[in-house]
Amino acid sequence: MERTGTPGKDAGTGRLNRRIVVRAALELVDADGLEALSMRRLGQALGRDPMALYRHAAGRKELLAGVVELVLEELEVFPDDTDWQAQLRRMAHELRRVCLLHPNVVPVLVTGPLSTPLGLRPAGTLKPLEQILGTLIAAGFTPVSALHVYRAFYGFLYGHILNELQELVADPDENEALLRLGLQRLPLRDFPHLRRMAPELLEYDGERELDQGISILLDGLGQQLAVSTGR
Amino acid sequence: MERTGTPGKDAGTGRLNRRIVVRAALELVDADGLEALSMRRLGQALGRDPMALYRHAAGRKELLAGVVELVLEELEVFPDDTDWQAQLRRMAHELRRVCLLHPNVVPVLVTGPLSTPLGLRPAGTLKPLEQILGTLIAAGFTPVSALHVYRAFYGFLYGHILNELQELVADPDENEALLRLGLQRLPLRDFPHLRRMAPELLEYDGERELDQGISILLDGLGQQLAVSTGR
DNA sequence: CAAGCAAGTGTACGACGTATGCCTACAGTG
DNA sequence: CACTGTAGGCATACGTCGTACACTTGCTTG
Numbered sequence: 001m002e003r004t005g006t007p008g009k010d011a012g013t014g015r016l017n018r019r020i021v022v023r024a025a026l027e028l029v030d031a032d033g034l035e036a037l038s039m040r041r042l043g044q045a046l047g048r049d050p051m052a053l054y055r056h057a058a059g060r061k062e063l064l065a066g067v068v069e070l071v072l073e074e075l076e077v078f079p080d081d082t083d084w085q086a087q088l089r090r091m092a093h094e095l096r097r098v099c100l101l102h103p104n105v106v107p108v109l110v111t112g113p114l115s116t117p118l119g120l121r122p123a124g125t126l127k128p129l130e131q132i133l134g135t136l137i138a139a140g141f142t143p144v145s146a147l148h149v150y151r152a153f154y155g156f157l158y159g160h161i162l163n164e165l166q167e168l169v170a171d172p173d174e175n176e177a178l179l180r181l182g183l184q185r186l187p188l189r190d191f192p193h194l195r196r197m198a199p200e201l202l203e204y205d206g207e208r209e210l211d212q213g214i215s216i217l218l219d220g221l222g223q224q225l226a227v228s229t230g231r
Numbered sequence: 232m233e234r235t236g237t238p239g240k241d242a243g244t245g246r247l248n249r250r251i252v253v254r255a256a257l258e259l260v261d262a263d264g265l266e267a268l269s270m271r272r273l274g275q276a277l278g279r280d281p282m283a284l285y286r287h288a289a290g291r292k293e294l295l296a297g298v299v300e301l302v303l304e305e306l307e308v309f310p311d312d313t314d315w316q317a318q319l320r321r322m323a324h325e326l327r328r329v330c331l332l333h334p335n336v337v338p339v340l341v342t343g344p345l346s347t348p349l350g351l352r353p354a355g356t357l358k359p360l361e362q363i364l365g366t367l368i369a370a371g372f373t374p375v376s377a378l379h380v381y382r383a384f385y386g387f388l389y390g391h392i393l394n395e396l397q398e399l400v401a402d403p404d405e406n407e408a409l410l411r412l413g414l415q416r417l418p419l420r421d422f423p424h425l426r427r428m429a430p431e432l433l434e435y436d437g438e439r440e441l442d443q444g445i446s447i448l449l450d451g452l453g454q455q456l457a458v459s460t461g462r
Numbered sequence: 463c464a465a466g467c468a469a470g471t472g473t474a475c476g477a478c479g480t481a482t483g484c485c486t487a488c489a490g491t492g
Numbered sequence: 493c494a495c496t497g498t499a500g501g502c503a504t505a506c507g508t509c510g511t512a513c514a515c516t517t518g519c520t521t522g
Contacts, residue, residue: 119413
């Protein structure tokens with residue numbers, strides 16, 4: 001089997017392994033989007049026949065699960081901090097950071113769990129759940145309460161990230177024109193408010209929005225905890 | 232052009248229009264999932280050549296946007312209510328209800344906006360935004376504040392719905408076995424808490440979870456409003 | 463060295479979205 | 493009535509996709 005003269009840094013030389021394959025997949029997705037990830041394209045990028053990839057990933061879907069796992073591995077884990085609220089805030093910003101680095105992965109990161117029962121998910125994708133459980137249980141929450149907080153927290157977080165990624169645009173000027181035009185096109189009778197909110201819509205600060213959202217959540221949680229403790 | 236003898240209720244008889252096409256697409260997705268929706272399958276279901284569908288939808292992606300619009304049309308709009316918090320709670324449950332009716336549509340409902348700027352979205356998909364803006368502005372919020380509340384609220388809502396749909400299972404007994412097995416498979420060192428939380432994980436009440444989440448949000452909002460009003 | 467296994471490839475199939483050009487039916491107009 | 497324009501539909505084909513299956517190659521181990 002001749003392998004010399006194949007283009008690319010590591011492509012075509014040495015044996016593949018799962019990590020190499022998944023990493024190349026992530027690079028492809030980051031560069032050209034989810035739909036650009038085909039087994040043929042990936043095989044080409046690695047200097048291999050596409051069929052070779054099936055030695056390292058069961059199929060395209062499972063490969064994408066590996067990509068998600070790889071992205072979540074980039075989440076930094078923090079030393080134990082006694083302030084669980086500060087911890088949650090940090091985790092939120094960390095997930096935001098990672099998702100902003102890999103915006104094209106977010107759709108599959110967010111919808112993947114819909115088609116994979118928790119018992120079948122790759123361990124790496126369950127790390128955030130374990131992390132929050134650990135943080136909250138260490139802070140005195142019962143496992144049930146910790147789980148409820150996780151659901152509310154991550155529910156909001158995913159929603160926020162989806163919102164923020166919508167605001168990412170290549171060209172802000174072009175976006176403004178498009179938005180104003182699009183809003184004008186809406187029927188006045190049905191959209192009296194939205195039609196005149198272009199300035200507000202154009203002003204978006206994702207980090208601040210996230211901070212405010214987390215504050216709302218934590219305030220509300222604080223109040224609920226006070227209520228259930230005061231009983 | 233002979234049209235007689237074509238199977239199906241309305242399939243094959245009369246002219247298509249966009250509504251018929253989009254509705255048939257929704258039925259296909261509801262029955263067999265998003266991936267089952269191909270132009271060929273849809274054409275077959277309608278007793279038409281797949282190429283005929285392009286007269287009514289620009290392409291598959293735009294067709295899916297129409298499906299989402301159709302689903303959002305099912306959201307009931309309520310008479311004006313002076314209690315904006317009760318309104319928000321109702322809207323949340325209404326969206327939940329509709330999403331539970333069409334779980335297969337949720338992935339595209341949630342991720343669609345990532346690839347379509349707001350100015351290019353079908354008007355129907357912007358109805359929820361307008362509704363919340365209207366409700367909050369009528370309750371005295373400024374447009375900016377209303378927009379921020381919308382983002383926090385809908386962010387949480389989408390996250391909650393994604394969570395809840397994960398919990399939908401065909402066979403609860405099989406799910407339990409799978410979950411227990413899956414949790415046991417996790418390394419104890421990395422997942423000390425999650426590994427023993429099968430009972431808690433198995434107990435899920437989506438409606439209650441949503442109610443509690445909304446309460447958390449509204450409490451937190453109430454507190455933030457009190458802070459900014461007390462300035 | 464031989465056997466076994468992991469990694470890789472050749473070939474092909476069924477399926478996909480949609481470009482392009484042509485056909486049919488119908489409505490409107492002179 | 494004949495003609496034109498338009499909406500709806502279809503035939504053909506192309507490039508692309510995921511992956512089944514069988515075979516080949518390379519490496520490791522006894």
